[in-house]
Amino acid sequence: MEKPVILLVEDEESLASFIQEELQFEDYQVIYAKDGAEALDLFAAHEQEIDLILLDWMLPKVDGLTVGRRIRRHSFVPIIMMTARDQISDKVSGLDAGADDYITKPFEIEELLARIRVILRREERITQLKETGLTYQYADLFLDVAKRQVLREQTEIFLTKKEFDLLYELIKRPEEVISRDDLLNTVWGYDYFGQTNTVDVYVRALRNKLDEDGRPRLIQTVRGVGYVLRQENE
Template sequence: MPKILLVDDEASVVDFLQQELTFEDYEVITAMDGQAAYATYQEQKDDLDLVLLDWMLPKMDGLEVLRRIRKHDNIPVIMMTARDYVSDKVAGLDGGADDYITKPFDTEELLARVRVILRHAEQQHDTQEVYKYADLELNTKSRQVKRQHQLIQLTQREYELLLTLIKNAPTTFTRDELLDQVWGIDFEGQPNIVDVYIRYLRHKIDTEDQRKLIHTVRGVGYCLRDDVHA
């Protein structure tokens, strides 16, 4: 039974979502402020599978909770918030969120996003391999990514995107193919989310002092290729 940490400061929201998630056979633990959320995460992190995290929280906001979590591991995190500004979504994704849903949302949409993220996490957990390409290494058992032996911290979605690219390197994927592989065929968001996450990966993988591995194939999509002149 997957275990979810649900964090929101509205008791009615917590009660409702806890009931819905429990009905779907998830084990749910809750917190109603940022400090309690982070403390609960620290106590339960070895058993947790997903965090549903509200942005506007007392004592410590959700973005700060997310940043602290990301210092330790890549557990999937879905941000829930009434803030619908693009800059806020970018801040949440930059902070390490795997997904972002704006209140008020349809419960079925949230449950679908939870299923997609947990399904991908389970598939990766079952596969225990080490993929190497150039000086980049991805270990699916430890879920560690290294370049030139330096550990790189990735979010769940960044990890899934890189895994798809490195497993099939130097194959070029279209945006639609990456959406299906990484976000799932039932994803209803904007296709440009792929471009956003490619940019995140480049920022972490292709630093200024390293040769470029993540390439754009104009008019087609993206690939992982060891070609400094591409």
């Protein structure tokens, strides 16, 4: 089994050296960047190899938030933000910039290693789901048809049967506007005598689950027509 590859981005050399030694002791491969610009260059060169990024916030040349946003435009590689900033607003900013987790300096190395293990286990699980050939993916949303399982940002979301069936119809036709009547007929059946606002009620419940914790909305309303699975504009 290949060693997981971690991109470590930290400008404080003594801390970077310590973290790198610990990671290598735990059998991780480490690619090191001392500033934001170098991090972006190294990620571009090794994107297919990198399994996780440890990203400092306060970096020379390009700050960590900007690095996270740029990487997140085209990649869902897990990112753990490392910073001395410990206000709730700072944590929110880091997560909004694309971080999957956030650890405040100073931290114990055991905690950092535990967070890495948790995220890599989630990634392995998602990879296994995708390899079955029975999954759909759109943005950070994964749907396993056989297991009737839904993941968003590596977190499992529990849906009712109708909510799952509704999401299934949307994710099969991403970025295609689907009318309420079409969804009603497909999910509830042609002999269903309910009203089209049934779809609205279920979409609202589905959004509440998918968009929890401030995640960008994925199900967009097309007024007078229906719904579409599409990423919210930045």
